[in-house]
Amino acid sequence: MAYELVWIAGAAGLTLPALKRRLELSRAKHPSLAGHSRMAKRLARWIPGYAYDEATFFACDGAPDEVVQQRRAGFFALAGRLRAKAPQSIAMTREAREGLPDLRFTGAYRVPYQFSPYLRQHLQVGGFVQATEGVSVTDIDGNGYIDLTGSYGVNVMGMDFYKSCIAAGARIAQDLGPVLGAYHPCVADNVKRLQQISGLDAVSFHMSGTEAVMQAVRLARYHTGKRHLVRFCGAYHGWWEDVQPGPGNPLPPRETYTLRDMHEASLKVLRTRRDIACVLINPLQALHPNKNAPGDSTLLDSSRSAGYDRAAYTRWLQQLREVCTERGIVLIFDEVFLGFRLAARGAQDYFGVKADLVTYGKTLGGGLPVGVVCGKQELMQRFREDKPADICFARGTFNAHPYVMGAMNEFLRRLDTPEISAIYQDLDATWDARRDRFNARMLAEGLPLQAANMSSVWTLGYTRPSRYNWMLQYYLRDHGLALSWVGTGRFIFSLNFTDADFDDMLERCVQAGLQMQRGGWWWQAPGQTNKTIKRGLLREMLRHLVRR
Ligand SMILES: Cc1ncc(COP(=O)(O)O)c(C=O)c1O
Numbered sequence: 048m049a050y051e052l053v054w055i056a057g058a059a060g061l062t063l064p065a066l067k068r069r070l071e072l073s074r075a076k077h078p079s080l081a082g083h084s085r086m087a088k089r090l091a092r093w094i095p096g097y098a099y100d101e102a103t104f105f106a107c108d109g110a111p112d113e114v115v116q117q118r119r120a121g122f123f124a125l126a127g128r129l130r131a132k133a134p135q136s137i138a139m140t141r142e143a144r145e146g147l148p149d150l151r152f153t154g155a156y157r158v159p160y161q162f163s164p165y166l167r168q169h170l171q172v173g174g175f176v177q178a179t180e181g182v183s184v185t186d187i188d189g190n191g192y193i194d195l196t197g198s199y200g201v202n203v204m205g206m207d208f209y210k211s212c213i214a215a216g217a218r219i220a221q222d223l224g225p226v227l228g229a230y231h232p233c234v235a236d237n238v239k240r241l242q243q244i245s246g247l248d249a250v251s252f253h254m255s256g257t258e259a260v261m262q263a264v265r266l267a268r269y270h271t272g273k274r275h276l277v278r279f280c281g282a283y284h285g286w287w288e289d290v291q292p293g294p295g296n297p298l299p300p301r302e303t304y305t306l307r308d309m310h311e312a313s314l315k316v317l318r319t320r321r322d323i324a325c326v327l328i329n330p331l332q333a334l335h336p337n338k339n340a341p342g343d344s345t346l347l348d349s350s351r352s353a354g355y356d357r358a359a360y361t362r363w364l365q366q367l368r369e370v371c372t373e374r375g376i377v378l379i380f381d382e383v384f385l386g387f388r389l390a391a392r393g394a395q396d397y398f399g400v401k402a403d404l405v406t407y408g409k410t411l412g413g414g415l416p417v418g419v420v421c422g423k424q425e426l427m428q429r430f431r432e433d434k435p436a437d438i439c440f441a442r443g444t445f446n447a448h449p450y451v452m453g454a455m456n457e458f459l460r461r462l463d464t465p466e467i468s469a470i471y472q473d474l475d476a477t478w479d480a481r482r483d484r485f486n487a488r489m490l491a492e493g494l495p496l497q498a499a500n501m502s503s504v505w506t507l508g509y510t511r512p513s514r515y516n517w518m519l520q521y522y523l524r525d526h527g528l529a530l531s532w533v534g535t536g537r538f539i540f541s542l543n544f545t546d547a548d549f550d551d552m553l554e555r556c557v558q559a560g561l562q563m564q565r566g567g568w569w570w571q572a573p574g575q576t577n578k579t580i581k582r583g584l585l586r587e588m589l590r591h592l593v594r595r
Contacts, residue, residue: 068320072304075312077280077337082307084293084300091294095591098164107161108514108575114567118515121566126170128525133188136173143174150174153532156344158517172524179206182541182548184529192529193552197504197539199531200384201409204467205543209414209454212461216413216454223449231449233456240459244392245405245421252419252447256383256408257285259418260327262441263404264289267325267377269439270426275322277376279308280337282329284381290327308336309363317370325377326367328402330394331384333360334501341506343517343534348580349509351536353499357398357475364400371403377426383408383418388542389502391462391471413454470542478502478540481549488553494560495569498538505538512577515568522559522566528552 061069080087099107105118130137144150154174155163178185182205184194194202202209223231234252241250253259264276276289284290292300304323306313317323335341335353371378380402382394387410390397395405404422411417420427429439445451461467482500489496495511496519509516520534531537544552563569 071312071316071319075304075306075310075316077305077307077310079280079337081293081337081339082280082305084303084305087293088299093592095588095595097161097587097591099161101165104162104165108570108580109572110567110570114570117565117567121562121568122170125521125525125566129170129172129521132190133173133186135188136175136186137171138173139187140174141171156342157520157532157534158343159345159347162517170521172521179210181205181207182544190527192524192527193548193555194529195538195540195552196529196531197537197541199409200388200539201412201414202539202541203388203410204470205541208461208543212413212454212457213415215457216415216450216452219453219456220449225449227444227446227448230447231452233449234447234452237452237455237459240462241407241419241421244459244462245407246392246395246401247405247421248424249427250419250421251427251441252417252452254416254443254445255285255418256381256406257287257418258443259383259406259408259420260284260290260379260381261287262418263379263381263406263420263422264325264327265441266404266420266422266426266429266439267379269429271324271375271377273322273324274302275304275320275324276302277304277306277313277317277323277326279313279328279332280305281308281335281339282327282332282381283340283384284327284329285383308332309359314366314370317367317374317376323374323376325379325404326371327379327381328364328367329381329384330360330364330389330398331501331504333357334499334504334506336360340533341536342532343520343536346509346517346534346536347584348514348577349495349512349516350577350581351506351508353506353508355499355501361398361400364398368400368402377403379404379406381406385504386411387462388504389474391468411455411458412451413456413458415448415451415454417451417455474542475502484549485553485556488557489560492557492561494557494564496556496560503540503542503544505540507535507538511569511571512575512580513569513571514580518566518568519559519563522563523556525562526555526559528555528559 076082080090105115140150144154154167158166173186175187176184177187179194182193183191185191219233220231238250242248251262253262268274278284278290288296288298289301289303292303292305306316317326334355341351341353368378380394383406386393386407393405395401403426404420407419407421408417411419429441431437478500482498482505486497495509497508497510498505499508517534520530523530
C-alpha cells in the first residue's frame, strides 16, 4: 500500500505528504454535487434546456386522463383567478420585464425549468406592491397577503417597526444631510452598541452583507498571510466570487475550499493544512447542513428534507472554535441573515460560541441597506506601523451614510427596550410549538405537507412522492400568502406574528393544500417513489442531450 502511494504521488508530481493532504481534502468534500463546485459547474453546462409541452405539463408522471383533466381545469381556474385579482400588478410586471433582468430571472426560476415556459405563458403573477401593515402586504391592485417573504430576512420585527426606524433615522440625519467621510455623532453610539452586542473590539460599516463578508475575508488573509478560505457545503455568503465557487459564477473556484459541514473529515483538514486563512460559518445551514438553500426551482420530487438539531450544531461550532484557535485560523460567523433573528445578541450568544470576526447586515440597517464587520482589534487593523506600504485597503463611498446610521441607531436603541426584549423570550419554544401545530393539522387534513424550522425560518417538506409540489406556491398565493421567488422552500416569519396571525396563515395553508389536492396534483402513480421520479428525469434529460 505504502509503495503504491509513493508511486501515485510520483505520478501526480506530488510528495507523499502533499498527496496525503490532497486525499484528506477530497475526503472532506461532501459527496453531493454541492460539495464539488468544479464538477457541478461542468455538469451544469451539460444540462439540456427543454420544456414540457401542453400534454406533458399535466401528465409528466403518467397520470390517467381523468386526473389530467382535473389538473388542467384546476390550473386554468387558478390562473384565471390570479389574473382577475391582480390585473394592474401583472400588467406592470409584464412591461417591466424587458428592462429588469432580475424580474426575468426570478420569474423563470420559480419552478423547475421544464415547467417554467408553459407556466409563464398561462399563469402570471405580479411583482408590484404598495403598502404594508402588521404582517400583511398589499399589492397595487389592493389585495392583501400575509407576508412570508421576510424581505430576504430583513424583516425580523415587522414592517411597521422598520418604517418607524427609517423615519427616526431621517430625523436624526436631516440637519446634516448625506455628508460622507466625516461621521454623524450617532455613528459613535452605533459602534459602542455593536461592541457590546458582538463582544468584539472594533466595527466597520459597509453597504451590503456581501461587502461585509468580502472585507472580513480580506482582513483574515491580510493578517494570517494565508490565501484560502473555507466555506461549508451549501452555505450562502453573498454573491462575491470567492464565496460562490459553483454554478452561478462564471469564474472557476480560486482560493476556496468547500468542505463538508458537521463532519470530522473537515476538522482534520483544518488541523493539518497550512494554507487556510479563515473559516466562514452561516449558522442557517444548521437547518439543512450540506444542502443549498431550498428553492422550488429544484423541487422535482419530494426528497427535500430539513431538520435542526441545536445541540449537535452547537457541538460542531465548539469543535470549529477549538481547531481554529489551535491553528491560528480566523473564525468568521456570517450573521447577515440570522444575526438578530435568533437572539438580541446574535448567533454567538445563542450558541454560546465566540467568533473572531462577525458579519451582520439586513435587519441591522433598521430597514436600510447595510453590512457590518465586528472583530478583534488585531484583526480589524488595516495597516502595519513597521511596514507602512503594506495595507489592507477597504473603502466604499456610502459607508456610514448618515441616514443608514440613523436608522441603525434607532434599531439598536429599540433592541434594548423591554418590548423588544420580550419578543426574544422563549422564541424557539413559540415557533417550535407553532410548527408542531402546523404539522399536526396537515396530518389531520391528510395533506402531504410537513414543516421543519430553525426558530422563525421554515422549510416546507412534502411527504408523498410527486413531481408537482411546486404548484403549491400558486395555491398559497391564491389564498393570500406572499412567498418570495424561492417558493415554499422558505417561509420567513417576522417576529410580530401573533397567535391569531399564525392561525390565519395556517388556515390559508390548509385551504390551499386541499384545493391543490382536489386539483389532482398529488395523484400518485402506483409504485412511484422519489427514486423512480429521479430515474425518469435522468432518462428524459439524456434523451434531450442525445437529440441536442
Ligand atoms: C448569510 C449571508 N451572508 C451574506 C449575504 C449577502 O448579503 P447582501 O445580500 O446584503 O449582499 C446574505 C444574503 O442573503 C446572507 O444570507
